[in-house]
Amino acid sequence: MILLDTSVIVGLLRKNGEVISKLNDLQDSPLFTTQISVMELFYGITSNKYYINKENKKVSRLKAISDLLSKFSILDFDRKAAYKTAEIMGKLKLEGTLIDFRDGMIIGIGLSNGINSFYTLNTSHFERVSEVNII
Numbered sequence: 001m002i003l004l005d006t007s008v009i010v011g012l013l014r015k016n017g018e019v020i021s022k023l024n025d026l027q028d029s030p031l032f033t034t035q036i037s038v039m040e041l042f043y044g045i046t047s048n049k050y051y052i053n054k055e056n057k058k059v060s061r062l063k064a065i066s067d068l069l070s071k072f073s074i075l076d077f078d079r080k081a082a083y084k085t086a087e088i089m090g091k092l093k094l095e096g097t098l099i100d101f102r103d104g105m106i107i108g109i110g111l112s113n114g115i116n117s118f119y120t121l122n123t124s125h126f127e128r129v130s131e132v133n134i135i
Contacts, residue, residue, distance in 0.1 A: 002029045003110040005120035006037040032073045034109045036102050041065050075109050084108040099125040
């Protein structure tokens with residue numbers, strides 16, 4: 001089981017060759033992402049000034065995101081994930097190595113669902129959590 005971070009999904013949307021190649025190598029593993037990544041992807045479009053007065057392009061891009069997301073199992077941020085996230089973020093804060101809160105939530109969701117393998121292009125945040133295996 002492998003959890004895909006938002007950065008990897010953005011790489012897929014942008015047709016990044018390295019990301020596509022790596023996912024082809026991982027095709028035998030179940031792939032997951034989180035509702036946090038879903039929010040980040042949709043926020044990226046809805047907050048982008050490029051799409052002001054370009055409703056058709058905005059709708060098209062949102063559909064492309066939805067179509068891609070349909071290929072993955074999407075994990076929720078539930079109570080179990082909330083506890084795990086609090087544990088991770090608390091430890092990092094005490095160590096003085098705090099990471100972006102959304103990344104902490106993504107890690108918490110994965111670990112609380114028994115996933116410790118994460119594919120991310122943002123290794124600097126994920127490598128701070130010892131339970132995480134970065135692909």
